Amino acid sequence: MNGSSVSEGTGSPRQSAVASRWLPTWSTVWGYVSTERVVLLSAMLVVWVVLMRVLQASGSLSGSYDLSLLLSASYLIVPVTLLALGQMFVLVTGKGNIDLSAGGMVSIGSMVLGYTVGQWDWPAAIGILVAVAACAALGALNGLLAAHLGIPALIATLATSYAFTAVAVLMSPDNPISTPSVTSMSSALAKDVYVFGPERPPVPSLVLWLLIPVVLLTWVAFNRTPFGRRLYGVGVNDSAARFVGIPPKRVRFQAFVCSGLLAGAAAVAMTATYATASPTAGANLVFPAIAVALLGGVAFTGGAGRVGAVALAGVLVVFIHSGLLIIFDGIFGDVYYLLVLGLLLIVAAILNDVLTRRFSGS
């Protein structure tokens, strides 16, 4: 599954031995870039940043696309990447599994934080634990419906997505909760950290204490634990997994619970970032999350996907978003973001599909 196997036999026999040894052929390069998703995403990131710098030099941007903009926009990476990793847990187990309800879970998690910390003045740590536990319970509900009762995950989570959003809105009939205790929790959790020295632009603390540890934990879970191998195993071949004693239903159920846990973490991030517990906190988060997961090489057919590539895809998507916001005026930055995400999702789906077909042995 590496670049050289892709290019095997495609080189022309007339090519000189020296050239073919020292200069990679186009098919070698393409094989490497298409199979190593981290390389492809890094290349896209470089192309995008260069494009933005060129646009900035030609004076067609409304702001400056530099390090301080990217670092200040990086708080947006946190919820998107957390949810994308949640989608990865679910998507990797295959069988058409997907979690459309992640946004609804974030909304409910945010409202739980709003009630526990904001209204009842519980300590922030306990409120966060309760919110994450609530989201995990909602994920367990999804897992029950999709994995154990056999309802297609698309339909089950589409239904629960609207149900969760409805519950979040019903929990807060009037307005978002933004009491002083929520604000003080927010200022404790989300602040600027001057990692590179006091003169350099700051990094949002959520990236440091929430995103990076969670990404590392997820990487360990996928690559260094039996649980992670089971997730891949169930996704690659359901029956084979059953024959070696892995219960597919239970593994899929656990994947949905993990998606719920990560949605809970995203709810904490959203509430801390905006200093508000809002019933619409997760409204527009599911689509970017799924796009990021597929862009990161997670195949919808299951069994494939790497944590590092998903995290890098999260960075890429947020950097594209913050670029679009200064290319287009007013709401049009967000509007074009939808288009770009949609196109990226289609391209990623086609690429994942082509690679799966090529390497599935058929």
Add this chain to the structure above:
Amino acid sequence: MAVMDISGRSAARIRAAVSRVDVQELAVLGGIVILAVALLLGTEGFGTSQNLSNVLYSASVKAIIGIGMTLAIVSGNIDISVGSATGLIAAIMAKVMLAHDVPFVILVLIGLVIGALLGCVNGFLVAVLRINPIIATFATLNIFAFGKQYVFGNDSQLLGVPSSLRWLGAPGQTLGIPHAWWIVVVLMVVAWLYMECRPNGRHLYAIGNSSDAARVAGVRVQRRVFGVYVVVGLCVGLAACCLVGSNSVVDVSFGSGFELDVIAGVVIGGTLIFGGRGTVFGTVLGTLLVALVANAVILFGLPSGLFPLVTGIAIIVAVMAGVIRERRRAAA
């Protein structure tokens, strides 16, 4: 399609289809009757002709889309982009109507053509590029939402839209029944005859049961699937015409969340979510039940946020019923 061949074998098929009337369809019919009686006795506003025609009208907009969605789900596909496609078509039509004085027929044609084009996009992604229907229509959901936002620009509403499409909207009625509902009845009969009697219609069930088996048996699967998405697009175009016709304001929220109500109507009406089983008759009944529930939420004075919760639970119960029946069928 202009002339239906209803003789000999086709007539026998119709008789067989009628004798196969589904338990779930009867249950939904029972649910509609019980809910209607409860509403009639429990509330004051339900029985008025104004309210009844409103319920029928809001059901018919979703039933028109639901008829197309039934074809998609029966053939083992799905289209979750219908909501934002509706909004996009409504936005474009409103812009056209504000700029020019276009006659009724041309307007409907515009709606249908744009709908068919959007359907072609979905069909191309699913049937030609072979992207999974869920991922493909989830992507187009957002691309169409981009189109809608782009048309609206910085406005969130288009005001003073002319009433050229009034005939199709809520006010357009004959015998106290909205024209949109008459269209639903005609579409339902046409789609039902197509799915029961025409080879191409039967192929949809075959594809839904096993697309590989259908392909081996000589069905041009990708062509049928492409066609299904175009039909869904046409239905969406017609539904958008009905929406624009009922109001002089076209809102940016038009059509958002429609996919939930439409899919709810389809699965409540007994269509198996895995494909291969289901009728448009059931879909129309299911959509009517969903519309009645929405009406009940309003009439009983419950918070309107409750409706998506109820619809979500109803979808899960209906799909569960389908899954259980299918297991029983497989065991028997």
